[in-house]
Amino acid sequence: MRLDADVLDAAHDLIGAVVTAHGVRARITEVEAYAGPADPASHAFTRTPRSAIMFGPPGRLYVYRIHGHCCANIVTGVDGVASAVLLRSARIIDGLDVARSRRGAVDEAALARGPGNLARALGITMSDLGTDVLGGDAIDVRAAGKRGDRMASGPRVGVRRAADRPWRFWVADDPTVSAYRRHPRAQVEPQPG
DNA sequence: CCTCCGATGTGCT
DNA sequence: GCACATCGGAGGC
Numbered sequence: 001m002r003l004d005a006d007v008l009d010a011a012h013d014l015i016g017a018v019v020t021a022h023g024v025r026a027r028i029t030e031v032e033a034y035a036g037p038a039d040p041a042s043h044a045f046t047r048t049p050r051s052a053i054m055f056g057p058p059g060r061l062y063v064y065r066i067h068g069h070c071c072a073n074i075v076t077g078v079d080g081v082a083s084a085v086l087l088r089s090a091r092i093i094d095g096l097d098v099a100r101s102r103r104g105a106v107d108e109a110a111l112a113r114g115p116g117n118l119a120r121a122l123g124i125t126m127s128d129l130g131t132d133v134l135g136g137d138a139i140d141v142r143a144a145g146k147r148g149d150r151m152a153s154g155p156r157v158g159v160r161r162a163a164d165r166p167w168r169f170w171v172a173d174d175p176t177v178s179a180y181r182r183h184p185r186a187q188v189e190p191q192p193g
Numbered sequence: 194c195c196t197c198c199g200a201t202g203t204g205c206t
Numbered sequence: 207g208c209a210c211a212t213c214g215g216a217g218g219c
Contacts, residue, residue, distance in 0.1 A: 032212065041212070043203095050203065067213045068200040086212055116213050158212060181213090184196080 001143050003058040003076045003134075007033045007083035010058075010076040011169050014085050016147055021139040022123030024095035026112055028087060030170040030177045032156045034073070036082030040161035044082035054082040059134040063126055069116030072124045074133060074141060088115045088157070088168070090122075091176045098123075109175040149174070157181050162189050 001013040011033040018027050034042035036054060043064065044054040053062050054075050062073040062084050073084040090112040092099050099111045099121040112118040119125070124139070133141040150172040155164050157178065163186035170177040 034212070043212075046204090048204065064212080065202055066200095066211055068202090069213050071212060073212080084212095088212085114214065156212070160211085178214095183211095 001141075003074065004078050005076075007035050007076050007085065008167065010074070010083075011085045011167070012151070013143065014074060014087070014141070015151060015169055015171060016144055016149065017141055018093065018144045019087065019090065019122065019133075019139070019141045021128075023098045024122050025093045026090035026099075026118075026122065027093055027144065028090045029174045030089035030168070032086040032088055032169070033167040034084050034086060035167070036077070036084075039083075039165075041156065041159040041163075041165075042083070044084070047082070051082065053130060054084050055080065059132055061124075061128055061131040061133055061139060063119070063124060063129045065126065066116075070119040070125055071115040072119050072122075072128070086115055087118055089113045089170070089177050090118055091174070092121065113176050114178045154180065155182070158183050160185055161187055163187060164189055 002009045011031050014031050036042050036044040044051040057079040058076050060075045073086045075084050077083040103111050103121050112121040131137045131139045133139050152172040153166045153169050156168045160183045
């Protein structure tokens with residue numbers, strides 16, 4: 001996985017990768033790229049205590065809370081370059097009963113559909129902030145065999161600024177992928193040229 | 194399709 | 207203090 005390369009390459013590589021966390025294994029089916037200071041939608045557009053981790057080395061987990069939910073990102077880019085890939089959806093491979101106990105009575109395809117639901121199903125909380133997912137810690141992300149799935153891309157979900165950059169990537173026609181929701185006050189970004 | 198709203202932390206003033 | 211957010215479920219049209 002090219003986590004130290006361009007964040008769009010890293011996002012591509014994370015589709016199909018397998019994440020293991022707290023008794024559940026899942027194959028990633030949907031991600032979004034956030035390009036740091038070059039990206040008004042990124043938490044690292046400005047450097048704050050919360051976003052500082054994204055300015056560090058790749059492979060660490062950036063977890064944040066929003067509206068009472070936790071969301072998990074993989075930090076990308078070499079040390080000093082701030083960017084990250086949000087894990088939005090996944091298909092549970094192993095530990096279905098554990099995931100169900102965390103998520104309640106929902107369809108199997110919906111257990112880890114959407115970033116808040118994914119973190120919940122995998123038991124990821126703020127205590128996992130900073131975990132090195134490449135280093136044999138409690139949470140692990142690794143490339144899996146190529147599956148020949150068709151990849152699709154489009155605008156990111158729920159962002160107000162830079163709302164039209166097609167930096168969301170997902171496995172085409174996969175029922176575990178979340179629906180697109182545009183931010184109600186999405187801003188139009190000036191087009192170059 | 195759309196709009197509302199609970200939920201709660203972060204960052205700005 | 208306060209606006210707003212990488213959300214998600216429910217409900218209306």
